[in-house]
Amino acid sequence: MPARIEDVAAHAGVSTKTVSRVLNGHTTVRVKLRTRIEASIRTLNYVPNPSARSLAGNRSYLVALLYDNPAAGSSYVMELIVGVLQACKETPYNAVLHPFEATEDLVAKIDGFVAQHRPDALILAPPHANNAKLLQRLDELELRYATISSKSRQSPIDISFDERKAAADIVGHLISLGHRRIGHVAGLKGHGAHAWRLSGYRDALRKAGIAYDESLVIPGDFTFASGMAGAKALLNRRHPPTAIFAANDDMACGVMREGYERGLAVPGDLSVCGFDDTPVALLVSPGLTTVHQPCREMGRMAVESVLQSIREPDLQRHTRAPYEMRLRASTAAPAKKR
Amino acid sequence: MPARIEDVAAHAGVSTKTVSRVLNGHTTVRVKLRTRIEASIRTLNYVPNPSARSLAGNRSYLVALLYDNPAAGSSYVMELIVGVLQACKETPYNAVLHPFEATEDLVAKIDGFVAQHRPDALILAPPHANNAKLLQRLDELELRYATISSKSRQSPIDISFDERKAAADIVGHLISLGHRRIGHVAGLKGHGAHAWRLSGYRDALRKAGIAYDESLVIPGDFTFASGMAGAKALLNRRHPPTAIFAANDDMACGVMREGYERGLAVPGDLSVCGFDDTPVALLVSPGLTTVHQPCREMGRMAVESVLQSIREPDLQRHTRAPYEMRLRASTAAPAKKR
DNA sequence: GTCAAAAGTACCAGCGCTGTCAAATGAAAA
DNA sequence: TTTTCATTTGACAGCGCTGGTACTTTTGAC
Known part of the structure; x- marks a missing residue:
């Protein structure tokens, strides 16, 4: 049977209420006493019963x-x-x-x-x-x-x-590599991740003086399949983009797959970047350029x-x-x- | 304030204990009464307080x-x-x-x-x-x-x-494709997944009458990096294997990466299979052959x-x-x- | 040395539920 | 119909803790 608050109180020679105060971090206990009580708690390996605590304190923790x-x-x-x-x-x-x-x-x-x-x-x-x-x-x-x-x-x-800025950064990176026609497979509308990442994409283009071409943005839904579909649409264009920014890593994998199916080399023929830095970004080959979301x-x-x-x-x-x-x-x- | 067991008891016109019996699935409550109590529970949207339950019942759920x-x-x-x-x-x-x-x-x-x-x-x-x-x-x-x-x-x-059988199955699949020199990047010793998957690999070889060559088995630790290292060792052999069975998907990804780095085509120059069917198996290109672990x-x-x-x-x-x-x-x- | 504030004690109710055990009920037996 | 006995139901204590009240002791400022 585990120790109860009563046992601790007896061991430390104080009232249960004072032990309770220590447990709950109330400041009205003198340091010396608190130290003694804490010692007793440790000696007895006391751990408060969470159910009793919740019930009495009307908190669930x-x-x-x-x-x-x-x-x-x-x-x-x-x-x-x-x-x-x-x-x-x-x-x-x-x-x-x-x-x-x-x-x-x-x-x-x-x-x-x-x-x-x-x-x-x-x-x-x-x-x-x-x-x-x-x-x-x-x-x-x-x-x-x-x-x-x-x-x-x-x-x-x-x-x-700052997803918007992060998206702008990564698209900026594509631009700095020399890309001018950059596709975007966007996320699911309604998600913040859709709007922010798209805005960031546009910010980066604007900053570089590249005209925004709506037809280079394909709606997706954050799934691998939608990434593939988006890439398919973009790569079927008369002038396909040289780089694609997908709004998350799963879709970026879909883009890479579509490239693979077509025999395009990544990054030789097509640069791909994702967003989130989920574990898969490290596992695919080549490793996926992305933004690490903490x-x-x-x-x-x-x-x-x-x-x-x-x-x-x-x-x-x-x-x-x-x-x-x-x-x-x-x-x-x-x-x-x- | 949410309903309490007392409220339910009052509503149904019984004692709290009887309500408690119904809640805990005790069979000693007459069907008619139980039905009435269940109706009251639903009407009042009653949900038992887990803390009180734990405390009184000496169970934590x-x-x-x-x-x-x-x-x-x-x-x-x-x-x-x-x-x-x-x-x-x-x-x-x-x-x-x-x-x-x-x-x-x-x-x-x-x-x-x-x-x-x-x-x-x-x-x-x-x-x-x-x-x-x-x-x-x-x-x-x-x-x-x-x-x-x-x-x-x-x-x-x-x-x-049956990991052993599953491993044997997948190695059997490689054999049925025509592979004879099959490498294995094993898991971490001590893990069941190491022993079983290795045994399965050996079973499949034996069944096909292929001699077991210890040097084709490289120890790994289930990580991507160890998969890469294992592949490196195997592919540096004078007669590299034509297929590699990795003991999990992460390591299989490492194998694919090493192949990629060397400019080997998967599966053209090297077949790779993994184990577990984690989400990444679907995301890499080409899609990874593996065993789906439920x-x-x-x-x-x-x-x-x-x-x-x-x-x-x-x-x-x-x-x-x-x-x-x-x-x-x-x-x-x-x-x-x- | 005085006194107010702070720190601590003692005590008890009560959080909402279940376990124990005794009481009530009802069906079978007499 | 009454008795018997298993089945069903209820009264009540108490799980371990916290909150509150009322009170005592200690502390430190003056």
Whole structure:
């Protein structure tokens, strides 16, 4: 039978209430006493019973991570999860992972979830971070939440990185290599990742004085198949692009596949770059030039911020995580012939 | 404020205890009454408070998934997680994910984890499934657990699939294409996945009457880099193999990269196959021939079995999940010239 | 040395549920 | 019909902790 708070109190010669104060970080305990109590806790290997804590304190010590359908098996989400779990480990909080599809009955579903788990805070991964109805419901339920890469300014706490600038950087890199006709396979409309990355693409073209050609932008949906389809459309043009910027790595892989099917050399005949730097970027050959999105870091930050906001309800914070270009072998100067 | 069991009892005109019986699936409630209570539960949108339940019932309704260092960002684990979460959703149980490194202080670490979360059951992913010390400690703590792909017969509940046969199948496929000199980049020693896949490789050779040549087997560690290194060693031979079987997909990608660096065509000059069918197998070009390991399904099964074993403590069950070959474009008949 | 503020104690209710065990019920037996 | 006994239901304590109130002790400023 594990030790109880009572045992610790007896061991340290104090009241249970004082032990409780120490456990909960209340500042009204003198250092000397606190030290003694902490020693007793360690000696007895005491760990508070989370259920009793939750029940009495009306808190669950749970942070829920809401992400979209995992069927995609998206490594983006995996990385987020890793970050969230890491961050939780350093706190008394625990993570609940919840794949969540925002269908018609969103409100009922979220209510059910909240009723069942009673999380103290939520973290919304894209695209939920942009779902106004969802955010509204959470506000009504007076739940704290953090969003990741939210488009809307509604969210009090948001962790993002400058996707627009990152996209501009990577397209700028293609331009600096000498590319002038650059295709773009865009993401799913409605996702922030669609708009920002497209804007960045346009920014880079503008900066280089290259006219924007709408027909060089093909809509995609972040899947490998849509990347292939996008590449097919672009490469079937009379003047195909010499480089393609895909709005994520999976689509970039699709582009590379289409190139492969046609016997085009990457990067010799076609430069390809992606976005996100998911693990696959390292595994494909040639290695994929992409932008490293600090998913783990963002997961961590989301947890930290949202927990802080429990203590400071007025907290507003829009954090921008740093990103990095990862220049690998899938991009090079265009072939001489043109 | 959400409904409490008391509210349901009042609404249905019974005692709280009877409601509790219905909630916990006790069979000693008359059908008529049970129906009435279930109706009340639905009307009031009642969901039991998990903390109160745990506290009173001395159960946590938690299933812990112990997996190895997630730094690898392994999609194997991701798939397992998805399966485990799915399975939990249909039960009152929740999953706790716990990346866990089995270092020296394993016992202390596992004790700490158990003290903190008090899971009712554990699921051990490889390589923990083979860690005798860990299993022993769990036995001492009288915790129920299921292992996934455990080598040892110690585990009462294990979910696996016939890796040896699967490996033999895929190497058999290479042989049937006409390959005779087939290299193998093996996994990390100690992992079941190392021994089984190597045995399968040998089985297939034996069956085809091809002599086993130890020098064609290069040790690896399941990483991309070790796959590259293994391929390097194999391709530097005076008579390089015409096909390489890597013990997992990441290493197969490393093999493909090494081929790419040398200007070898896959599958024209070198056939490559992997194992696991992680998402990357679909993303690389050419698509990777591999064995589909039903990770999700195995995660689900592990949860189901281990929960069943809570009700039936004597339960022993070694389940074999079905696997499938995924023949893609990375394998073909060897070049004519030899 | 005085006194207010801070730090700590003692005590108890109660969070929402389940386990124990006794009471009520109902069907079969007498 | 009454008795018997298994089945079904209920009353109540208590799981381990925190919040609150009321009170005592310590601290440090003057």
